[in-house]
Amino acid sequence: MTNPLPRRQFVKTAATTAMAGSLLQLTGHSMVHGEAPGDNEIRLALVGCGGRGTGAANDALHVDNAKTKLVAMADVSAPRLQSSIDALSNEFTDQPEKVDVPEDHRFVGFDGYKSAMDVLRPGDIVILTTPLAFRAPHFEYAIQRGLHVFMEKPLTADGPTSIKMSELAQQADAKNLKCGVGLMVRHCRARQELHKRIQDGEIGDILTMRAYRMHGPVASAHSTAKPEGMSEVLWQIERFHSFLWASGGLFSDFYIHQIDETSWMKNAWPVKAQAIGGRHYRGDYIDQNFDHYSVEYTYADGAKLFFGGRTIIGCKNDMSSHAHGTKGSAIISKSGHTPGNVAIFDDQLFKRRTERWKFGQPEPNPYRMEWVDLVDAIINDCPYNEVHRGVEASLVTNMGRMAAHTGQEITIEQMRNCSHEFAPNVASLTADGPAPVMPGEDGKYPVPEPGILRDVEYATS
Amino acid sequence: MARFCFIGFLLLCWIATTGRLFSDPPRRQIVSSDNRELIQKIHDFIRETTGDVNEVPMTNYRETIPATGAAFDMVAIPAGRFTFGADDTDADAEDSEKPAVEVNISPFWMGRCEVTWDEYEPFMITQVDRKKHGGRIDFDANVHAVVDGISQPTPPYTEMSFGMGQSGFPAISMTHHAANKYCQWLSAQTGHFYRLPTEAEWEYACRAGTNTPYSFGDDALEDYAWYYDNSNDKYQKVGTRKPNPWGLHDMHGNVAEWVADAFQPNHRGTATGAQDPLILPQTLYPRCVRGGSWDDDPENLRSTARRGSDSSWKDQDPQLPRSMWYHTDAQWLGFRVVRPLDVPDADTMDAFWNSATGFSD
Numbered sequence: 001m002t003n004p005l006p007r008r009q010f011v012k013t014a015a016t017t018a019m020a021g022s023l024l025q026l027t028g029h030s031m032v033h034g035e036a037p038g039d040n041e042i043r044l045a046l047v048g049c050g051g052r053g054t055g056a057a058n059d060a061l062h063v064d065n066a067k068t069k070l071v072a073m074a075d076v077s078a079p080r081l082q083s084s085i086d087a088l089s090n091e092f093t094d095q096p097e098k099v100d101v102p103e104d105h106r107f108v109g110f111d112g113y114k115s116a117m118d119v120l121r122p123g124d125i126v127i128l129t130t131p132l133a134f135r136a137p138h139f140e141y142a143i144q145r146g147l148h149v150f151m152e153k154p155l156t157a158d159g160p161t162s163i164k165m166s167e168l169a170q171q172a173d174a175k176n177l178k179c180g181v182g183l184m185v186r187h188c189r190a191r192q193e194l195h196k197r198i199q200d201g202e203i204g205d206i207l208t209m210r211a212y213r214m215h216g217p218v219a220s221a222h223s224t225a226k227p228e229g230m231s232e233v234l235w236q237i238e239r240f241h242s243f244l245w246a247s248g249g250l251f252s253d254f255y256i257h258q259i260d261e262t263s264w265m266k267n268a269w270p271v272k273a274q275a276i277g278g279r280h281y282r283g284d285y286i287d288q289n290f291d292h293y294s295v296e297y298t299y300a301d302g303a304k305l306f307f308g309g310r311t312i313i314g315c316k317n318d319m320s321s322h323a324h325g326t327k328g329s330a331i332i333s334k335s336g337h338t339p340g341n342v343a344i345f346d347d348q349l350f351k352r353r354t355e356r357w358k359f360g361q362p363e364p365n366p367y368r369m370e371w372v373d374l375v376d377a378i379i380n381d382c383p384y385n386e387v388h389r390g391v392e393a394s395l396v397t398n399m400g401r402m403a404a405h406t407g408q409e410i411t412i413e414q415m416r417n418c419s420h421e422f423a424p425n426v427a428s429l430t431a432d433g434p435a436p437v438m439p440g441e442d443g444k445y446p447v448p449e450p451g452i453l454r455d456v457e458y459a460t461s
Numbered sequence: 462m463a464r465f466c467f468i469g470f471l472l473l474c475w476i477a478t479t480g481r482l483f484s485d486p487p488r489r490q491i492v493s494s495d496n497r498e499l500i501q502k503i504h505d506f507i508r509e510t511t512g513d514v515n516e517v518p519m520t521n522y523r524e525t526i527p528a529t530g531a532a533f534d535m536v537a538i539p540a541g542r543f544t545f546g547a548d549d550t551d552a553d554a555e556d557s558e559k560p561a562v563e564v565n566i567s568p569f570w571m572g573r574c575e576v577t578w579d580e581y582e583p584f585m586i587t588q589v590d591r592k593k594h595g596g597r598i599d600f601d602a603n604v605h606a607v608v609d610g611i612s613q614p615t616p617p618y619t620e621m622s623f624g625m626g627q628s629g630f631p632a633i634s635m636t637h638h639a640a641n642k643y644c645q646w647l648s649a650q651t652g653h654f655y656r657l658p659t660e661a662e663w664e665y666a667c668r669a670g671t672n673t674p675y676s677f678g679d680d681a682l683e684d685y686a687w688y689y690d691n692s693n694d695k696y697q698k699v700g701t702r703k704p705n706p707w708g709l710h711d712m713h714g715n716v717a718e719w720v721a722d723a724f725q726p727n728h729r730g731t732a733t734g735a736q737d738p739l740i741l742p743q744t745l746y747p748r749c750v751r752g753g754s755w756d757d758d759p760e761n762l763r764s765t766a767r768r769g770s771d772s773s774w775k776d777q778d779p780q781l782p783r784s785m786w787y788h789t790d791a792q793w794l795g796f797r798v799v800r801p802l803d804v805p806d807a808d809t810m811d812a813f814w815n816s817a818t819g820f821s822d
Contacts, residue, residue, distance in 0.1 A: 051780035058781045083593075087782040216586035218616035224590070227599070313586050317627055319620035335623035338777055352693070367779050
């Protein structure tokens with residue numbers, strides 16, 4: 001398939017990408033989709049080609065409200081990029097033109113994100129699905145290039161990055177860029193209906209909410225020592241749930257959805273948190289996570305959210321969110337993220353007998369809806385920037401994690417102003433360089449020490 | 462496709478699986494890390510452990526899984542002949558269940574209950590770094606046992622019991638491939654050849670000598686099965702309803718159960734008098750599921766009711782490629798194991814355990 005893009009200088013080496021920004025200085029006017037005459041296609045670039053990134057690209061290519069096409073990809077791992085393109089091509093064997101990423105639009109390396117975004121035109125969409133540590137530099141470049149953005153959650157792991165991302169979100173607003181954040185539950189039609197009903201007073205005032213995520217070790221939460229001969233940085237990126245700088249740890253990556261969805265129903269963000277947590281059966285594991293957390297979040301009106309997280313096999317599993325109000329109660333998530341199986345009850349027992357309302361099944365898939373909604377905003381030029389609330393959700397999540405890791409009560413202002421930046425040099429990371437956190441003599445990485453380390457979540461040398 | 466005699470058909474299947482031809486667009490094959498050599502080792506261990514089949518008395522027994530200590534009961538099922546499928550006397554029977562055909566079944570043992578989380582979860586979550594296809598990244602034949610070479614699931618991305626309970630409850634939402642690999646994992650440790658039941662074996666055991674829509678009277682469903690009207694929207698602990706005449710629990714309801722066969726639109730082509738019919742799948746979908754579940758109405762719990770698997774059972778998976786281990790949307794789907802009295806050759810074991818290997822969706 002020929003490339004209808006105007007001829008442009010594609011820069012493909014790390015040494016020269018730094019110039020790309022200056023070559024392509026963009027004017028400040030708003031980018032509206034479809035500026036190119038006779039071309040009503042939104043192009044996509046995928047930055048971060050893991051399982052979720054590939055899934056997000058797949059969801060983007062399935063929208064029914066615009067023509068979308070993937071034209072560029074970037075990842076620090078060549079095999080990961082390859083398996084991503086294979087999976088997407090396999091998904092679109094009947095529409096091969098949807099996945100149009102020739103060899104010279106596949107970029108491997110830490111600067112690949114720039115090259116991939118350079119393939120796009122202003123008004124196209126870049127998908128940012130690397131571990132969160134890289135979100136700010138990638139978002140910054142996307143804004144510079146005048147691109148709409150979809151980025152996965154969480155957005156930040158610490159205070160300084162949260163402030164930075166908030167500033168970038170304002171810059172995106174100034175350029176009228178549409179930004180979606182992968183808190184897909186917000187796009188679930190069932191939860192939207194529940195939210196409306198709760199706002200209409202159907203369960204009265206919310207006094208307490210409960211959320212749990214308890215199951216065995218999943219994803220890359222628990223890691224044993226790095227294999228010999230592998231790059232420290234690349235390995236930590238691959239095992240990103242194990243490292244606080246890369247992901248905010250399992251706490252941020254796993255728990256943000258439920259902390260966000262409950263706070264959404266309450267229409268407020270918690271203002272402080274206290275928490276307990278610890279590590280058990282951790283023989284050969286070297287990651288930085290606790291394997292159990294219990295957090296009490298407090299809202300400004302005194303209402304509470306109790307969050308319980310456990311990553312231990314053989315214990316009771318639970319992945320649900322509930323709200324308790326003065327006139328009834330609600331299931332926000334029955335099990336997992338989708339379907340929500342939301343319902344409202346007359347009492348606090350969650351029994352079918354007293355069920356007042358529930359959303360009919362099947363529910364539309366929210367992973368698809370979040371894309372339909374983003375594309376809709378682009379086509380119709382509606383205000384759309386989820387980064388502001390994505391940062392708040394990340395910050396509130398970080399607050400609970402920090403409360404557990406330090407053993408202190410942490411307020412939202414303390415979290416926002418906590419100066420410990422986990423990966424200050426993330427923009428200049430290389431495969432050969434030292435990682436933002438390094439193992440000690442025993443091969444283990446620094447872990448939280450509640451009560452001893454009260455201001456930071458782990459010791460930095 | 463016509464049904465052939467079992468052993469001859471398996472040989473054909475072996476040829477087909479080794480030089481696989483796709484009727485679909487070409488797909489990237491996912492090569493299983495457990496190769497033929499490993500299967501040969503498992504086979505030899507089973508031969509050695511089981512000994513001469515004629516010396517094995519067919520009695521019920523309890524199997525304890527060496528790796529975990531979890532135990533489950535196996536029920537001896539004698540050889541016999543039965544009517545496979547439904548005929549027009551059953552008003553609820555769909556075309557897919559017809560015609561009814563007389564077939565012969567060799568002796569085997571069958572799990573008294575569906576496989577529970579106690580048995581399955583330690584296989585599913587291993588805390589070992591694995592490639593997407595489930596092989597250990599660090600596998601070293603000089604260090605690890607044979608059982609460690611078997612592909613096992615990569616960790617799930619969500620809580621797989623969906624809040625319905627774990628200990629004593631049936632394991633759910635595994636793909637056909639995952640169920641097959643569990644059987645291989647179990648066999649490599651115990652020295653007994655475990656696999657999924659064939660569709661014919663399953664129905665033979667479900668009927669347990671009866672020829673009515675259920676192995677009990679229509680009005681006794683409540684006492685024998687968990688289904689939509691009495692399950693309170695979730696699966697229930699295995700073995701808590703009455704067993705069928707052969708001592709098997711939950712054949713009707715609780716969770717629907719994987720069988721080894723491809724799902725054919727009907728039984729046409731199954732030869733009368735066939736010995737141990739089986740249609741080994743040539744595609745990933747549809748594969749056959751039997752028995753109905755907690756989420757089904759009574760007619761879907763009948764002995765002859767059938768259902769074919771579908772890729773939409775993975776819709777919830779936010780990753781691509783979707784995991785080969787989980788049907789996250791099929792929260793009513795489980796399985797039980799069988800062990801044939803006659804120990805087959807390694808090729809036959811391979812054909813069962815790897816019937817879903819090499820496909821991606």
